[in-house]
Amino acid sequence: LNPGVKVIEHPVRLVAENVLEILGEYDVVIDGADNFATRYLLNDACVLGRKPLVHGSVFRFEGQVTVFDPDRGPCYRCLFPQPPPPEMAPSCAEAGVLGVLPGIVGCLQAMEAMKLVLGIGDTLVGRLLLINALESSFHEVRLQRDPACPACGKDAALERVTDLPYACATPA
Numbered sequence: 001l002n003p004g005v006k007v008i009e010h011p012v013r014l015v016a017e018n019v020l021e022i023l024g025e026y027d028v029v030i031d032g033a034d035n036f037a038t039r040y041l042l043n044d045a046c047v048l049g050r051k052p053l054v055h056g057s058v059f060r061f062e063g064q065v066t067v068f069d070p071d072r073g074p075c076y077r078c079l080f081p082q083p084p085p086p087e088m089a090p091s092c093a094e095a096g097v098l099g100v101l102p103g104i105v106g107c108l109q110a111m112e113a114m115k116l117v118l119g120i121g122d123t124l125v126g127r128l129l130l131i132n133a134l135e136s137s138f139h140e141v142r143l144q145r146d147p148a149c150p151a152c153g154k155d156a157a158l159e160r161v162t163d164l165p166y167a168c169a170t171p172a
Contacts, residue, residue, distance in 0.1 A: 014038055016163045019045045028116050030054045030109050036083040037164040043068060043076035044161045047151045052125075054112045056105040058097050063105040063131040066124045066143065067112050070152055073126040078146040078153075083164060098133050105131065 010022050023029055023045050031053055033039045039055070046053040052069040055076060068075045083089070108129065115121040128141045151158045 014041060016041065016161045019161055020049065023049060023051065026051070028052050028054060028113050030113055031056060032106070032109075036089060039076060040083060040164050041161055044151055044158060046070065047075050047156075047158060048161065052116050052123075054109045054116070056109040058101045058105055060095055061098050061101065061133045063101050063133070064128055065105055065108045065112065065131070066128045067116065069123075069125045074143045074145040075149065075152045077151040078149045079128070079143060081146070081149070101131070101133050104133070 012018060012022075014022065019041055023042075029042060029046055029051055031039060031042050033042060039057075042053060045051075046068065047070045050070050052067055053076070054065075054067050056065045057063065066079075067073075108131075112124055115123050126143050128143055130139045130141060131137075132139070145152060147154045150156055
């Protein structure tokens with residue numbers, strides 16, 4: 001519909017050996033991952049590459065959106081230092097997601113990306129927007145950088161990205 005838009009496909013799984021090269025040419029990364037291994041991979045690549053990461057996630061009737069900017073605020077590991085154990089991470093097939101919720105979260109992520117690219121407005125850096133679709137409510141939580149964060153903290157030693165095992169609960 002818009003001839004000025006160029007879509008660049010990357011028909012590969014995002015892994016440690018290709019993430020820095022793929023993300024290298026972009027100014028902002030939008031996280032639409034559906035698993036924790038990819039979320040941590042994206043976070044670490046964005047911290048190393050000094051790129052803002054627009055995070056969004058959904059679970060059942062709830063969603064969350066934030067911007068992790070390594071130069072201005074906390075990163076994903078500040079909020080979630082370690083991935084949850086597989087039994088605490090049910091798959092979408094098992095837990096279910098309200099169908100319109102990914103669209104709502106995605107629209108909010110797109111708006112955050114536009115604000116970052118255009119340098120306008122008040123982004124969600126340092127703020128986590130929580131969405132409850134059953135209550136039709138939005139709540140905001142302030143986020144702080146964790147001084148002990150292994151990725152962006154005071155003594156962080158993050159030098160390379162690594163793959164985490166993909167793990168979520170298996171249906172009984």
